[in-house]
Amino acid sequence: MDDSSSYNDSNRAFVQAFLARGTLTYETSKPLLASIFTVHEGREILPNDITEADLRSYVSAANLALSPLDLEIRSTFHQSSRERVYALVNTSSDALTQMATTYSVEEMGFVKRVLDWMFDGPANTRRSEAMCISGTEAVNLAKVAGGVRRETQNGNTQGGGGSQGLSMRDAEGMMGRLVEEGWFEKSGKGFYSLTPRALMELRGWLVESYNDLEDESDDRGDRIKFCQACKEIVTVGQRCPKRECPCRLHDICTANFFRMQRNRNCPICKVEWDGKHFVGEKAITTSERYLQGRRRSGGSRRARQEVDEADENEEA
Numbered sequence: 001m002d003d004s005s006s007y008n009d010s011n012r013a014f015v016q017a018f019l020a021r022g023t024l025t026y027e028t029s030k031p032l033l034a035s036i037f038t039v040h041e042g043r044e045i046l047p048n049d050i051t052e053a054d055l056r057s058y059v060s061a062a063n064l065a066l067s068p069l070d071l072e073i074r075s076t077f078h079q080s081s082r083e084r085v086y087a088l089v090n091t092s093s094d095a096l097t098q099m100a101t102t103y104s105v106e107e108m109g110f111v112k113r114v115l116d117w118m119f120d121g122p123a124n125t126r127r128s129e130a131m132c133i134s135g136t137e138a139v140n141l142a143k144v145a146g147g148v149r150r151e152t153q154n155g156n157t158q159g160g161g162g163s164q165g166l167s168m169r170d171a172e173g174m175m176g177r178l179v180e181e182g183w184f185e186k187s188g189k190g191f192y193s194l195t196p197r198a199l200m201e202l203r204g205w206l207v208e209s210y211n212d213l214e215d216e217s218d219d220r221g222d223r224i225k226f227c228q229a230c231k232e233i234v235t236v237g238q239r240c241p242k243r244e245c246p247c248r249l250h251d252i253c254t255a256n257f258f259r260m261q262r263n264r265n266c267p268i269c270k271v272e273w274d275g276k277h278f279v280g281e282k283a284i285t286t287s288e289r290y291l292q293g294r295r296r297s298g299g300s301r302r303a304r305q306e307v308d309e310a311d312e313n314e315e316a
């Protein structure tokens with residue numbers, strides 16, 4: 001125990017586990033630290049014996065070791081659950097630069113098209129600030145827009161190599177990989193959005209790419225908006241009812257914020273904050289169009305099940 005203040009095998013094991021996962025929360029760190037402590041102390045330590053202070057001390061020891069490698073474990077909060085998320089961040093280059101070392105040029109092009117869709121495309125308009133993408137929409141971005149046209153001129157609409165993009169199957173696979181590797185998370189309703197880790201690592205890149213655009217014809221303003229309370233990016237939360245007002249708040253930040261303000265008016269435009277204008281997938285899932293579509297696709301899902309009799313018999 002006397003060597004616990006210096007960097008030891010336990011610290012090394014923790015760093016290795018972190019490198020392998022990329023992201024940890026207090027909950028997911030418990031079994032990990034418990035097994036490390038068990039080896040270190042030669043007696044069984046249970047996950048519930050692990051305190052948040054244990055995690056913090058291992059994180060700070062890890063950061064001393066990681067800093068020469070331009071790596072740092074930073075923490076942020078999950079926008080919805082408010083759970084603290086620890087993530088390994090490269091301090092010398094942005095996430096897209098790092099991803100380019102493991103993904104192909106075509107795959108990176110696809111990632112960029114997905115991000116454009118989320119933040120500068122149909123998923124982020126004045127009317128609907130969803131900042132997420134459905135699996136179907138993502139697969140439809142497999143090919144480079146305009147690439148199809150070039151192919152047609154060559155009389156070959158099937159060729160998928162070179163700079164034409166990905167096959168639909170590969171695009172689907174990429175979305176799965178991006179979830180597995182901690183960049184995207186997939187909601188119960190099937191929408192993909194950026195994880196806290198991705199937001200932390202891509203913050204600078206997102207702002208640089210989608211804000212302060214010098215396009216006079218475009219009055220939409222900054223695509224990436226920050227919470228008026230905590231100053232972090234909002235991709236899930238609430239927006240001011242006034243469409244042109246840039247004020248955004250995380251759901252979890254509203255209660256404290258309005259308590260301190262002693263009224264429920266937008267701090268920027270002073271309009272009453274109704275909490276019914278959403279940022280994130282709720283901007284889609286609460287829309288009349290989506291609800292109508294669901295009622296229709298509910299019908300087609302039933303039709304598909306009827307074709308697959310075996311499944312239906314199992315369900316019955």
Ligand SMILES: [Zn+2]
Binds near residue numbers: 231250
């Ligand atoms: Zn906030």
Ligand SMILES: [Zn+2]
Binds near residue numbers: 241270
């Ligand atoms: Zn406002």
